[in-house]
Amino acid sequence: MKKNFKLFGSALIVLFAMFSCDKPEMDPMPELIELKRANNGMIKSYDNTMVLKWNEALSTAIDAKMPPPAESRIYAMVSIAVHDALNNVVPKYETYALDNNWNDGKEVSKKTIYPVADAAVAQAAHDVLVALYPLSKPNVDNLLTACLSEIEDSELKDIGVQIGTEAAAAILSKRQGDVLPVFQVIDQGTEPGEYRSTPPFLFPNPPVWSANSAYAPFWGNTEPFGILSGDQFRPNPPYAVTSPEYTADYNEVKLLGNNNSAERTEEQTEMVVFLTENMPSMLNRVAKAMVVKEKLNGFDAARLLALTQMTVADAIICSFDGNYHYKFWRPLTAIQQGENDNNPDTEGDPSWGPVTAARVTPAIPSYPSAYSAAGRGGAELFKMYFGTDNKSFTIESYMTAGERSYTSFSQLATDMGVSRIYGGHNFRNDYLAGDKMGREVAKYVYENKLKELKPNQLVK
Template sequence: MKSLLTICIACSIAIIACNKNKDTADKTENTSANMVLQWNNAGMEAMRRTGSLPPMLESRITATLNVTIHDVLNNIIPKYETYALNNAVVSGANADAAVAQAAHDVLLYLLPPQKTFADSLLDVSLNSIAAGTDKDQGIALGKSAATVMITMRTNDGSTTAQYPYTQGTLPGQYRSTPPFDAGPNAGFVLLPGWGKVKLFGLASAAQFRVGAPYLTSSAAYAADYNEIKKMGCTSCPDRSADQTQIGMFWLENVPASLNRIAAAFIKQNNLSAWKAARLLALLHMAEADANISCFDAKFFYNFWRPVTAVRAGDTDSNTVTIGDPAWNLLAAPTPPVPDYPSNHATDGGAGMTIIKNFFGKDDISFSTTSASLPGITRSFTSLTQATREISLSRIYVGYHFRMAVDSGEAMGRKIGQYIFDHSLREK
């Protein structure tokens, strides 16, 4: 039988351990997400200052930045799995100093021309923190986290993804769209090698690759052809005012749209720094991998865009698709990449699946704005409703056939679910 002294010692150790765990939990739950949001926003602002970037480049930047922020926090208190920096726990480091330094250094790597902007924000961030050993440790840890991430993403294939691409000639095969079908930029196709860029969470870019698109001679193709011909043109009488608004509202890059929504949810739910960083890191990992996976599929199938298809409708081997050489789309020009699947819909499906899993429900009511249609607010009663609008918007602006958006959204949902299930999990 254990002595009373042994029992008392065991109880004391248990109480100390319990208090220590409680202190750790309190620190992760009570640390404000303000610095996380500030540097997340800095990434979006730095891209805006750089100029218009395609979603592929945008998603790589936002993923690299936000995963680094997540990593540095979880090397102070390891609440969730890390991505690049492991086992460098500095429990006494100041979280805000670590986040600011890590984000700053990664931002300089990603967007060197924004050095003045990033340096200025770092000064403001660090000057708001009292001097001390914890601040110094935070700065050092931030530098370490950034260095490891930069090493991991250097030579990831993003700088070699642009090269000449051979155009198709047969019905259904991609060929350059206006204005890239003539003149000095004739034959230009955007980033045909993006499907080979190093992934953030998936095992393979083809892991969830969708099945082949329909033949241009099929009835299913004819239905989609005739739908976009009357719904995606410049002044389509069959497209309602609301559908036109949907098309233009969601025209901006999906990573930016969903970042705005996620940041609002973080504020509304008063999430801690650790939780906020995890949500943003997962969201942008999913967005980055959705873009890579979608480009893998696009250039595997090489399917033509609606603007090409409608103008060449009399030569597609389908008797119920009447061509219109003068047809033009609502939001010209079409992005110069193949149609199938829709990158926009894939991004929407992936990102919204992350948000749904993170909060554990779909029926979240929210309103949001858009950089591509300033002054307009759209409201939703669920994440699924918003996801569907993102997908359908590409029909209304004339960018994609319905099969491309349906398949892209489905693929995106699988990507988002996989990232959530396998990345940055709670310890």
């Protein structure tokens, strides 16, 4: 079938070139415009059931199993594979790894889209998830068998399986050079403001690493998914530890982020625990809720999930670049050593510690806040995707029972950022720098990746 598409595309290119020589200023061929309209109608008829089924399988497999950088990579790659697979069934949006320039979608119809698209989604998600997280294999193998068994055996089903296989292979090949994030021994800071490691490391169990370890010190050099490089949006340097701005941030987190703080409200403590969950899983839950609420079709659902995880992954990469470029100390170190920081206005407390009901202090430098960058990045992506910030949604957390409801995406992002102060993990300047970075990452990804194809891009 792919060969037929390619032959059709080549012939159409010749016709288009001949036509363009006579009238170079004319709009795209009417045939292509009509074909796009037909494809749009077909795409709208394909619902989100299979996309959400495999997104849920992805969440079940990896949520709360690993630190955010590793989780974000898997989320992004699986979500992209599903998006690319669908857009090689019928081309609606640009792809990331599997080229869909060969395809005009002409051989698929409203009657036939389900078997080929469902098979493609299931196979793509399965193959990437199994490759990246082998522990998921028994469950996702069973899910794939169940999904494919519900599709009537036919050439369309076989084509869908082939497209899904190719989409998975393409993203795995494109990202095979990634250096996976691990704990590594790093040089320890000695001067005020310089990072010192903050053991114990408890995610999900204490690893066997030196007390001088930190997590993923080279993650900022990882190839991003949507932006150009990890240092593309690197923030300005953090405040000097003798500055009044640092002093204000120090005293704020010392007061509100202390485990035994009498100034932090009960609601703020609940926020800290609820939002301690990994950013990729939390924002995936928001995206999934919006897919259901807005009744997105399968193609738009896959695109939203892919853009979300590309943004989150790149925000984390960017923040890690800044973390290990500046190597600024965490509040835990700063406050415990506050008597030795050459700042007369920062009173130290060797017994100070962050909120124990949440995680221990993350094993990375403090500036900028990765959590804030990812949270604001996701919120900005949602705002641009839906054309408004004011959407209501309710989410749960893996970290505690209950749920939280929001009336805007920005409201969630702000909570995610300030929760790091209330939890004792970050200074306010860390939050603000991450917040700005998240906006910049989301804007770049949304404006440059997985864009809707124009009529004259359907066949090249």
